[in-house]
Amino acid sequence: MIVERKVRLVTDQNILPERPQQVEGFPMRKWSVSLYILDENGEPHPADCFQRVTYNLHPSFENPVQTYTKPPFTCENEGWGEFEMSIDCYTTEKSKQSIPHDLNFQSNHYENEHTVTFKNPSQALQQILRETGPLPSDEDRVKRKGASGPKKPNQKYDYEKIADGLGKLKEDDLLHVIQLINDNRTEDMYIKTDVESGEFSIDLYSMSDSLTKMLWDHLSKKGMIS
Template sequence: MHVERQIKLVTEQHNIPKPSPMPEFPMKEWSVKIYVLDQANNEHPATCFTKVIYNLHPSFEEKTHQTFTEPPFTCANEGWGEFEMSIDLFTTEKGGKTTVYHDLNFQSPSYEVIQSVTFKNPSQSLLAILRETGPIPNEDDSKVAAKARKANDLKKKKAVCDFEKMADALGKLGEEDLLQVIQMIHDYKNEDTYIKNDVDAGEFTVDLYTMPDLLAKMIWDFLVEIKVVS
């Protein structure tokens, strides 16, 4: 599964009163922040990333690679020159690293750049975060398919017997016949069969629709045999 999201890089810059090594280029204070956009282009904290590394111009020397772990992953520095930086975006996924490139320039006090980022085979925890900013591909189709399968299973079960008649008949059984039905349920239920046995209250409950077809057919045939349903 691949999930795509838009990220926004917000750059702000202004002159500062510090001497520049290049007199014709004033010193600047600049910053870059990262946000995730939803389908309406609203900004959200980029919590889908756990770490961001800005790879700056080599002239920054020991500060060339700067790491941030909290949204909006603000990278703030001083300098006089424009350059293209690469930005590594990390998630907790295996191989979860994406690199984008950003042009740092001083043409305006602030500017925004939108780029696409693809998340490959995100985990359930990352999917939960990504849902906050947009749909997950094929997820709606999967839900529809699951609903259709459930409806089809229910239809098949109804074809085995009439559960409404069964429920009504079970409520009218005498103690001996009822105990025989309960024993059938215990003997032939499966892991999906929901039962509740309240010994203190003398109550036994079963969700008829969760019984396997074989068990439902056995109970139905028994009810037919003792002539409480037809």
């Protein structure tokens, strides 16, 4: 599953008249860059889809690599020069995508938008991404069965707990679960297997009640959920 979203970088900067110039003709400035994710209507939302965001600043900074873990991941500094930075957005500990950003002083406030891609997002990440728009699996279910979206929260099983439990399984047990899913798959289920990359993804909300019960019971037996 490939999910695309747009992110908006918001830059604010202003001159610090009380600060002495380090380089003649270039006043000291205070600047900040914040990151938001946009919904279908272009409205900004907290970028909870990222675990952390790292700004790679000009090497002349005392601390050129700065990491933030809470939206809107605002990076705030002082300086006199413009420069091009890269911003690394992490969805997991190792999975990241980089966004280029031109820090300039032509305007006190300016915004830039970039498209980011999420490949085979986890169930937990899918739920976060649904807050800003539908996923391909949602559209497929609508086409196949006229479904209206994920099951309601008052369903018997907690799908977020199932997703978290699956993420805790060791490789051998995870292969057993994949076999269990394939053995009990139905026409309405959304499953995607990428043999070349060894990736397997499923929309848990598309599973039958009987398969959901099997997974729940299996994860409970393994102590992954309670």
